[in-house]
Structures are given as structure tokens and as C-alpha cells.
Amino acid sequence: MADQPLLNTYGRLPIVFDHGQGPWLYDEDGNRYLDTFCGIAVTGLGHAHPAVTQAIQEQAARLMHCSNLFHSTTQQTLARKLCDISGMDGVFFANSGAEANECAIKLARLYGHNRGIHSPAIIVMDRSFHGRTLATLTATGNRRVQAGFEPLVSGFVRAPFNDLDAFDAIARSNPNVVAVLVEPVQGEGGVNVADPIWLQGIREVCDHHGWLMMLDEIQTGNGRSGHHFAYQAYGVTPDVVTLAKGLGNGFPIGACLARGDAARTFQPGHHGSTFGGNPLACAAAMAVIETLEKDNLLARARSLAERMRSRLEAAFDGADYVRDIRGLGLMIGIELTSPCAELVPLAKTQGLLLNVTADRVIRLLPPLTLTDDEADTMIDQVIRILRLYAGDDRDLPRHGQPQPPKTP
Ligand SMILES: Cc1ncc(COP(=O)(O)O)c(C=O)c1O
Structure with a gap:
């Protein structure tokens, strides 16, 4: 992957994506990853949304x-x-x-x-x-x-x-x-x-x-x-x-x-x-x-934001490595007390795609189309990885243990 004929403008993670569906991205080997940031706030309806695909197909033909x-x-x-x-x-x-x-x-x-x-x-x-x-x-x-x-x-x-x-x-x-x-x-x-x-x-x-x-x-x-x-x-x-x-x-x-x-x-x-x-x-x-x-997604974004934010706040209440949790709607920042770029490759090994900006802020930009279950899974994964990274061994959240990316 290192010798791709691309100008050297991005530090890319070594994953080659093949396709996506909702909040999931699949690599060439069929491993799936949960996407917490939508290609930097782009795929707000999730990957391969059928209405958008259909509109593009019909318009392309016309x-x-x-x-x-x-x-x-x-x-x-x-x-x-x-x-x-x-x-x-x-x-x-x-x-x-x-x-x-x-x-x-x-x-x-x-x-x-x-x-x-x-x-x-x-x-x-x-x-x-x-x-x-x-x-x-x-x-x-x-x-x-x-x-x-x-x-x-x-x-x-x-x-x-x-x-x-x-x-x-x-x-x-x-x-x-x-x-x-x-x-x-x-x-x-x-x-x-x-x-x-x-x-x-x-x-x-x-x-x-x-x-x-x-x-x-x-x-x-x-x-x-x-x-x-x-x-x-x-x-x-x-x-x-x-x-x-x-x-x-x-x-x-x-x-x-x-x-x-x-x-x-x-x-x-x-x-x-x-x-x-x-x-x-x-x-x-x-x-x-x-x-x-x-699909009433503006109201849905507000209720999802509330659900995800409150779970994060409860999970990191009193955690000395978290400085602040803030945001508006489905733009959620978790600011740590020190730089945390290494979280990104760590999360990848657990099948989670994370974004860190401004050196120490985990930026969550999830799709507005998440189901409650998907939102809970995403938040559980974020909590788990952040605790793993910080060496915080409090009980892990209820959605199970860390898992490597898996084939569907
Ligand atoms: C607030 C804001 N303005 C402008 C841009 C630039 O957009 P683009 O990368 O599509 O040129 C970005 C991209 O991250 C952004 O977040």
C-alpha cells in the first residue's frame, strides 16, 4: 500500500475499503468496521443509502x-x-x-x-x-x-x-x-x-x-x-x-x-x-x-445525541483523563487531558473507526440513521477503547468484550 501513485498529502491507515452499508465499512477481506465519523461528517445518512443511490442511478441515466x-x-x-x-x-x-x-x-x-x-x-x-x-x-x-x-x-x-x-x-x-x-x-x-x-x-x-x-x-x-x-x-x-x-x-x-x-x-x-x-x-x-x-431525521439526530452524550457523560464521570464532553447534535467531542492520536490505530484493531482532531479531541460524527442498538454498540466500543487506552479498568459496558473486526 505504501507505494501507491498518490501525492503524499495524507497519513492513511492501512485499510483498503471495498464497500459500506449504514454505519459499517467493509474492507477487501470482508472485515467490517463501525464508522463513528462518516468520512468526516459526509455520509450522514449512512453508507450506500438506497434513496441516494436510486436518485443518482436515475439521474445518471437521464x-x-x-x-x-x-x-x-x-x-x-x-x-x-x-x-x-x-x-x-x-x-x-x-x-x-x-x-x-x-x-x-x-x-x-x-x-x-x-x-x-x-x-x-x-x-x-x-x-x-x-x-x-x-x-x-x-x-x-x-x-x-x-x-x-x-x-x-x-x-x-x-x-x-x-x-x-x-x-x-x-x-x-x-x-x-x-x-x-x-x-x-x-x-x-x-x-x-x-x-x-x-x-x-x-x-x-x-x-x-x-x-x-x-x-x-x-x-x-x-x-x-x-x-x-x-x-x-x-x-x-x-x-x-x-x-x-x-x-x-x-x-x-x-x-x-x-x-x-x-x-x-x-x-x-x-x-x-x-x-x-x-x-x-x-x-x-x-x-x-x-x-x-x-424519515424525521432531525428529531432523530437530537434524540440520538441525547442518548449517546448521556451515556458518555455517565461512563467518564470522574475519569481524570477526560477533560470535557461537549457538542451540538450529532457532533460530539470528547476532550482528553493529553494528546491521543494513538487511539486511532488502537480503535482500528478493535473494528472501530475513530477520528481525533486538535491533538486531543475524539470527534464523533455518527450517521443520523443509527438504530438505538447501533448507537449503543458504538458508544460501548468508544468507552471500552478509551478505557483500554487510559488503563482504566472499571467494568466494561454491557455490550460484551473488545472484538477484532469481523466478517459479517
Ligand atoms: C467547517 C469546514 N469548512 C470547510 C471545509 C472544507 O471542505 P472541503 O474539504 O470539502 O473543501 C471543511 C472540511 O473539513 C470544514 O470542516
């Missing part, structure tokens, strides 16, 4: 691509649906999260220029993650993502997360600011949940100055928070929202949604994408949203 020089019913239907569920007025379709954010950044700059601000700036947060293109890695609040790619893009001002006083101070001292870009829950940054007072305060400051409040919901959107979009849990409405990841359940699609003046900013020629919003991607995304609604 029309995959016609370019944005023409209309397509599938694209229009999805755009209308996204506006209905988000309260936005218009959509630009892209192919990934970084591209959706690039669109938001360009939109904010143009919005500023239209108001006579010729060197517009966007406030971004410490510990944020917005993508790997030059503008989005500059917006990202993590030096490791930026190092070696200087010169970075100008026009970003950094602020601490969840600090309204610091935000107010920046607002008072930066006449070039035109917008703010925030994740309601910082995923890569360690599952850091925005304080409602802070997010509502940002909304007020934006209203006061005429800035765009732009939310990166690439990880939090598409039902993961227990709402279509996390801002719906906060009682604020942004001017711009970016989506990707779970929107296509694995089929690449990104979107930048805007309302009001923001939605009227772009004119023909300002932005574009050859593939963005092609009928195939739009059919997949439409099937995702229809399934979220038909």
Missing part, C-alpha cells in the same frame, strides 16, 4: 451535466428547496466546502467594493477551519495548515472564538471590515461550540455596521446539529451560509446560500463553476434532504 449556461430542473428544484429550509434567497452551487467558502469570500469582497470599501476585510476566528485553497487556508485559524504556503492572502482579521468583547474591539478599530465568517461549531478545531450570546452578539454587530454574517455550516449543516442548519438552534439568521460534506451524502457538492443584499451582489461573470450544480450532484442532494424530512 442527464449528468449540461453546464451553467443552461437551466436544469433538478438544479432549480434543489435551489428552491434549500432556500425554503434555510430562509435564504439564492444559491451558488460548487463542488466542495473550500469552493463554497471561496464563493462566500468573493461575495463579501464584492459587497464591500459595492459600498466603496476598496480593501475589504473579513473577520475570521482562531482555531477555525475553512478549507485548503489559498483564501480558505488563510481564513483558517491554524498555522499548521498555512505553513509553507506563504504569501497568504490579505484581507482577513483574526478574532478569538466566543469572545464578544474582543469582537467589539475589532469592530470599532477596523473600518475595512465587511463581513464575518464563523463556524457555529468548530469541527477541526476541536468541537468548540459557539456560545449563543456570542453568536447573537455577532449578529447585532453585523446589523449595526452593515456587515455580512457568514456561517460556515460545511460540517454542522445538513441535519447534523439536529436542525437543517445549526443557526436554527441559535435563533440567528445569517446573511450567507456555506454547505458541502453531508449535502450529497458522499456525492461531491458544495453550496453558498445568501439572502437580502448579499443575494443581489453577484452579477453574471462574477463567479462560476463548470461542474457546480450539475444535475447529478443536485439529484443526490435532493434525495438527502427528502430523506432527512421523510
Whole structure:
């Protein structure tokens, strides 16, 4: 596996996956693994969801691509649906999260220029993650993502997360600011949940100055928070929202949604994408949203989150190696007191796929379609592996002993 002709951009675990079903992934030898993070918040409906597969198959047989020089019913239907569920007025379709954010950044700059601000700036947060293109890695609040790619893009001002006083101070001292870009829950940054007072305060400051409040919901959107979009849990409405990841359940699609003046900013020629919003991607995304609604998965995500969080809290109550358990909906972070990257290969030997971010935060992003039994099995496995790792020999949870990956 080591000599694959791939550029060396990822440290990959030595597993070759062949297929998936619901929360399970199967390797070439038929061993199955329980997937706790959905390909980083992508397969929210589980792997190989029949409604998405069927939509892709039917659309592929009819029309995959016609370019944005023409209309397509599938694209229009999805755009209308996204506006209905988000309260936005218009959509630009892209192919990934970084591209959706690039669109938001360009939109904010143009919005500023239209108001006579010729060197517009966007406030971004410490510990944020917005993508790997030059503008989005500059917006990202993590030096490791930026190092070696200087010169970075100008026009970003950094602020601490969840600090309204610091935000107010920046607002008072930066006449070039035109917008703010925030994740309601910082995923890569360690599952850091925005304080409602802070997010509502940002909304007020934006209203006061005429800035765009732009939310990166690439990880939090598409039902993961227990709402279509996390801002719906906060009682604020942004001017711009970016989506990707779970929107296509694995089929690449990104979107930048805007309302009001923001939605009227772009004119023909300002932005574009050859593939963005092609009928195939739009059919997949439409099937995702229809399934979220038909199967009542937003409410289900909230009740699953409650079930999983409370079991974790009970299991690690008083454990000196766990600093915090936090999250929003089915985005759950377990912060340890020390770095824990070795948990990932350990979990693999037990048939569990785990993600660790920000050095010491186990990030659970399970599918919204888990049965109660699957959710319990997943939590039992997480508890067991974490206790094994920490040398905590309290009773193991009730779903049996550690097991290696097994053939179905
Ligand atoms: C909040 C957020 N924004 C943007 C991105 C970038 O998305 P993509 O990898 O699809 O470009 C990610 C990816 O992890 C993300 O979590």
C-alpha cells in the first residue's frame, strides 16, 4: 500500500475499503468496521443509502451535466428547496466546502467594493477551519495548515472564538471590515461550540455596521446539529451560509446560500463553476434532504445525541483523563487531558473507526440513521477503547468484550 501513485498529502491507515452499508465499512477481506465519523461528517445518512443511490442511478441515466449556461430542473428544484429550509434567497452551487467558502469570500469582497470599501476585510476566528485553497487556508485559524504556503492572502482579521468583547474591539478599530465568517461549531478545531450570546452578539454587530454574517455550516449543516442548519438552534439568521460534506451524502457538492443584499451582489461573470450544480450532484442532494424530512431525521439526530452524550457523560464521570464532553447534535467531542492520536490505530484493531482532531479531541460524527442498538454498540466500543487506552479498568459496558473486526 505504501507505494501507491498518490501525492503524499495524507497519513492513511492501512485499510483498503471495498464497500459500506449504514454505519459499517467493509474492507477487501470482508472485515467490517463501525464508522463513528462518516468520512468526516459526509455520509450522514449512512453508507450506500438506497434513496441516494436510486436518485443518482436515475439521474445518471437521464442527464449528468449540461453546464451553467443552461437551466436544469433538478438544479432549480434543489435551489428552491434549500432556500425554503434555510430562509435564504439564492444559491451558488460548487463542488466542495473550500469552493463554497471561496464563493462566500468573493461575495463579501464584492459587497464591500459595492459600498466603496476598496480593501475589504473579513473577520475570521482562531482555531477555525475553512478549507485548503489559498483564501480558505488563510481564513483558517491554524498555522499548521498555512505553513509553507506563504504569501497568504490579505484581507482577513483574526478574532478569538466566543469572545464578544474582543469582537467589539475589532469592530470599532477596523473600518475595512465587511463581513464575518464563523463556524457555529468548530469541527477541526476541536468541537468548540459557539456560545449563543456570542453568536447573537455577532449578529447585532453585523446589523449595526452593515456587515455580512457568514456561517460556515460545511460540517454542522445538513441535519447534523439536529436542525437543517445549526443557526436554527441559535435563533440567528445569517446573511450567507456555506454547505458541502453531508449535502450529497458522499456525492461531491458544495453550496453558498445568501439572502437580502448579499443575494443581489453577484452579477453574471462574477463567479462560476463548470461542474457546480450539475444535475447529478443536485439529484443526490435532493434525495438527502427528502430523506432527512421523510424519515424525521432531525428529531432523530437530537434524540440520538441525547442518548449517546448521556451515556458518555455517565461512563467518564470522574475519569481524570477526560477533560470535557461537549457538542451540538450529532457532533460530539470528547476532550482528553493529553494528546491521543494513538487511539486511532488502537480503535482500528478493535473494528472501530475513530477520528481525533486538535491533538486531543475524539470527534464523533455518527450517521443520523443509527438504530438505538447501533448507537449503543458504538458508544460501548468508544468507552471500552478509551478505557483500554487510559488503563482504566472499571467494568466494561454491557455490550460484551473488545472484538477484532469481523466478517459479517
Ligand atoms: C467547517 C469546514 N469548512 C470547510 C471545509 C472544507 O471542505 P472541503 O474539504 O470539502 O473543501 C471543511 C472540511 O473539513 C470544514 O470542516
